[in-house]
Amino acid sequence: MSLSTQPYKGTRDFYPEDQRLLNYIMWCWTEVVESFGYEQYNAPMLEPIELYSAKTSEEIVNEQTYAFEDRGGRKVTIRPEMTPSVSRMVAARRQELSYPLRWYSIPNVWRYERPQRGRLREHWQLNVDMFGVAGIEAELEMIQIADAIMQRIGAKRTDYEIRINSRKLLDKRIKASGVKSDVASVIRIIDRYDKTPRDDIVKMLATVVDEPEKLLKSLEQDGPSAEVKQLQDRLEALGITVVTTETLARGFDYYTDIVFEVFDTDPENNRAMFGGGRYDGLVGAFGAEPVPTIGFGMGDVTLANFLQAHKLVPALSCETDLYAVLIGDVYDAAQAPITALRQADITVAVDSTGRKLDKQIKAADKKGIKHVLFVGEEELASGTYRIKNLQTGKEEALTIPEIIKQLG
């Protein structure tokens, strides 16, 4: 019986062309968040299970984490998200850190789920968090960053929609309609408002609140809170359109106030791509003084889907500058000029197969390498090498210093 070549369920192999796209996405993220002054941090991929027990959502911890016992009998979890870890880090140095903290990370996070489009068992997730700003300026910045990332990847404003709401307002309205059990279960139902028929929502709500009709009507008709309205106006002034959505909830229990979501407006891919919000209580949960916090996360899988749906995937080719085609038995002699090129920061791959020239050139072309350098007895003797641009077909004879000057 032979081994399977398939990657483990819900995970991916990144072949060079796949890795290129991931690198592109990560590069877009990094560029944008660093332009806002965010600093990169990291944390272990394994955490004690208790870190998530209290703070994430029950379902995720119980059924959707990779959890196991280590050799010392400790219960550990592969991180399903980054927020608890970063909160722990901040809580640990609560006193010595100088606020506001602007931090980001791009961890690989894991959830034991049934895979489908836009949802695998692992993905790379940008996490952007700001600690120490209680005012609405924090919300403004977060949404600006989310918008800037969408712009950076080439999305048009009509390709996506930013929705905002307030958990506080939602809580208030829910409580006013007579909660039977807990607010969290009501929120989970409201979160489905967009993709479930209204009658079904009413039925589901009836089991958890006294007055489902009244609750829905207040959400549909009473409009946003003054705080949400102010946020909307100030974003508008920055050229960012946001839609107040009173039924927007988000799944996590730890959100305390403003939440937001970026929606794909493409009818083929109509879904929330990513989002975040304010979670002021999390750092305090570690016994430290509470720190006002806001953040969001976005995954590479949903973003890649978005890029494909909107035809925004850039042509990404091999990063190698030069492909050295060897003519005859010159492998050893060719090393000196090639090394000189490499020392000048020109990346060079050598065709060491000894096959015919046309095959060597074809290989370079297929890899997407722009230039081919011919190295044969004549070139080595004269010190001038023919270099050909495979895109234009132009070929010229140059010395090594000339090549360095041209490509460097």
Next chain:
RNA sequence: GUGCCUGUAGCUUAGCUGGUUAAAGCGUCGGGUUGUGGUUCCGAAGAUCGAGGGUUCAAAUCCCUUCAGGCACCCCA
């Protein structure tokens, strides 16, 4: 975790009312007289038909199980 659909060479597919050596295009590799690609011509390699079991004289074609993928639910940083 629940339900439905799908699974043939690296890729896209044909074959599927069961019947000799499973077919094609693309891709890969080689060649078209010893130093030049993206077009073309010729040739080769490459599939125990996702895997396991069953029915049958005979299964890629029927049945069961399992694995993987897709869609919906659940959930959603």
